[in-house]
Amino acid sequence: MKKTFLVLCFLFSLSGFGQLLIDDALTVTQLVQTVLVDASVQPSNITFNSEPANSTVVQVSRFSTGGVSTNLGLDQGLILATADAHVAIGPNNQEGASTFAFGGSYIDDDLMLIPGAQFLESSSVLEFDFIATGSELNFDFIFASEEYPEYSNSTYNDVFGFFLSGPGISGPYSNNAKNIALVPSTNTEVTINNLNNGTENNGPCQNCGFYINNGIGQTPNINPHIQYDGFTSVLRASSGLVCGETYHIKLAIGNVGDNTYDSAVFIKNFNIRQNLELLDDNGLVENLDACLGQNLTIFSNIRPQGNVFVWTKDGVVIPETGPSITVSEGGLYAVNIFTEDGCQFAFDDILIVFRTELSIVDPPDINLCAVLAPSYTFPTINQTSTILGTLNPSHYLVTYYNSSYDDAVSGSSNGLIPFGNLNNYTISSATGVIWVRVEEIGPNMYGCVEVISFKINAYGIQTGDISYAKELYCTDVTTPQPVMSTASSGGFFSSTPSGLQLDVNTGAIIPSGSDGGNYSIIYNVPATGSCPAYSTPATLVTINSVAASEPIVVSPVLYCKDDTVQPLIANGVDLLWYQSAVGGTGSKIQPRCLMLV
Structure with missing residues (x-):
């Protein structure tokens, strides 16, 4: 033999x-x-x-x-x-x-x-x-x-x-x-x-x-x-x-x-087990290509009355006690079914493997520079070529939604943007969210769906200017002096030459912390979306230093007849001379006596 x-x-x-x-x-x-x-x-x-x-x-x-x-x-x-x-x-x-x-x-x-x-x-x-x-x-x-x-x-x-x-x-x-x-x-x-x-x-x-x-x-x-x-x-x-x-x-x-x-x-x-075969909601006894993000239900098809269900994932008991469970993670799921008196009569397991994400590309946000108004029109919001990258476009169905992520995932008609409306797309608010649904439809594919999103933003054309309450401040002013601005937000302040204590975020100046001198201040708005950078016209501010003590005038001044008239003398720096005690216009030129005694 x-x-x-x-x-x-x-x-x-x-x-x-x-x-x-x-x-x-x-x-x-x-x-x-x-x-x-x-x-x-x-x-x-x-x-x-x-x-x-x-x-x-x-x-x-x-x-x-x-x-x-x-x-x-x-x-x-x-x-x-x-x-x-x-x-x-x-x-x-x-x-x-x-x-x-x-x-x-x-x-x-x-x-x-x-x-x-x-x-x-x-x-x-x-x-x-x-x-x-x-x-x-x-x-x-x-x-x-x-x-x-x-x-x-x-x-x-x-x-x-x-x-x-x-x-x-x-x-x-x-x-x-x-x-x-x-x-x-x-x-x-x-x-x-x-x-x-x-x-x-x-x-x-x-x-x-x-x-x-x-x-x-x-x-x-x-x-x-x-x-x-x-x-x-x-x-x-x-x-x-x-x-x-x-x-x-x-x-x-x-x-x-x-x-x-x-x-x-x-x-x-x-x-010694009841004939049991676990199935997922696709009717599969083993699912090695579950779509990422999908919830799968595993059915035992055993009546719950009088039975005890013990479910495990990768050998570890999980807190599920019904005849079916819903899962979103891969693993080896199993169920042991017992009678109420502890007699096991059925067992089966099912392997679930979730696929990786679709090889699609996250689209960038779309920004529009426009005159701020209650209606904004974008030339196009169609980013299909960017999203699919090197993928075969005939193997994927790409649709756009303006309602919610849930509508996009389910493929609802609610919020679906017709393909012809992706060009010259108009919104009434300055910002919005677009959800893109990508579904596999090619041969040997599993119909997996992934939803990604991008924002559409309308930004106003940059305009405006800045100013201060005064053009001249003395260094004895210790409180911040606020700026008055009609320019767009989101920018920063700068000044030349150096020496001015300036808050670059708020534009407030503190004269007491500044050096005396003349300063040019501007507000700079960086480029936003498709809007270019913008700087306001410069506003001029003068800071005058204050003497450490009151000036002392050498007085009275006596002249003799035929003497040469000498200018008045006082200590201090950056002094202004006045003809009267109240009012008038100060002068930096030292006055001379016009009346001779």
Whole structure:
């Protein structure tokens, strides 16, 4: 047998075909514990043909497709065969592949009760106990046989059965067991006679919607994966359980009429959970391209009444207790569902991955320099080319809104700016916000939407001037002297030459902190939007220094006749002379006496 296997592998590796892989290295107990059941099942009292299952047997092995797509329907699991499980390995190049029925003539009484199995020759029987940790048992299986199709509807029909016994179970087999290997939506047990498409695969049909024709051993190039001539599609065995009670399962298959023309059952996903499949609101069991910023709802479709929902994200419990949750972050989300008395009956998980942001460019604000008035017209607010950058414009739908972010995200008609109105766009206030909605519409895209915004601002043409209450201040004035301005806000003040104490923000001057002299002051408004920079006409301010003390005039002044008249003398600097005590105009020229005594 090994030589035949090696030759077949060599031949078909040259043809590029993928074959079924059979691994017989594990004991039967190890296969049950690590391959057949999941964490919801703790098997005990495992036996094979009524003997302890602590050794390897050729009838029970692990199968795998090795990641290659095949027509089997299951990618891995446990195979239970009438004889050597290696017969399952493709291609289908024999009309009736057979090996000796290892285990001799072990006969299972329950198999003999299945119609057509009265002449049972040998059996392969795997049994174990388990405690129901939930309310429903489920597993997937495929029955395959070399007796397809030619021995359909005959007395040479290999048989199999999954016999479940325990609390709440009532059936015709030993320990009141029932056979849960049934044709879907019926109480009909799966056998070759009641699931086939006739002896030549062309009818009459007996539940043939669940039958797969794998050739008759003459077309190995067409049927490269599996040796068996025919097999069922993936079927599901299930039964209700009483949580916390102990049950017994017998997985059995047998040769009928002879020990040739081998058969097998492939089994996967033996678990105690309700059939649960988490879906997002796109109907996906896994979403690796969720749109950034999108809220996704994950549905369990399990009724909330009488059930307890425990949700996790990346293995950490999250505070959600309903049958569905809404998420906005990526991660592995899972739900465990329990009955009110703490019995777990369902579990599933779903991977959500959010995409990065669209590769669009944030548009700049648009500024307009205009005469300030209650209406402003912008030549255009269309920034689509800037926003898309190097992206293909035919793959994106770009629309503009003037109402709100929410309207733009939802694609509402409210606030939508018609494309023709993007040019010569008019607003009544001096500023506004435009939201831009960018939606994927190209091939192999997911319709993701991103909304960005920019401002439109109207600025008045800069005008105005500045002045002060006086043109002359003395240095003994200590209070700030405010500026009077008709210019636009947002600028700064400056003066020349240096020496003037000037607040550049408010324009106020403090004479007492300034040096005496003449100063030119202007107000500077920087460029705003499309409006150029502007400076007001200069205003002139003089600061006069004040003497440290009152001037002292040398008085009286006496002259003799014919003396040369000398000017009056006083100490101090920057003095002004007056002809009268009150009023008049001061003069810096020292006066001379006109009356001679």
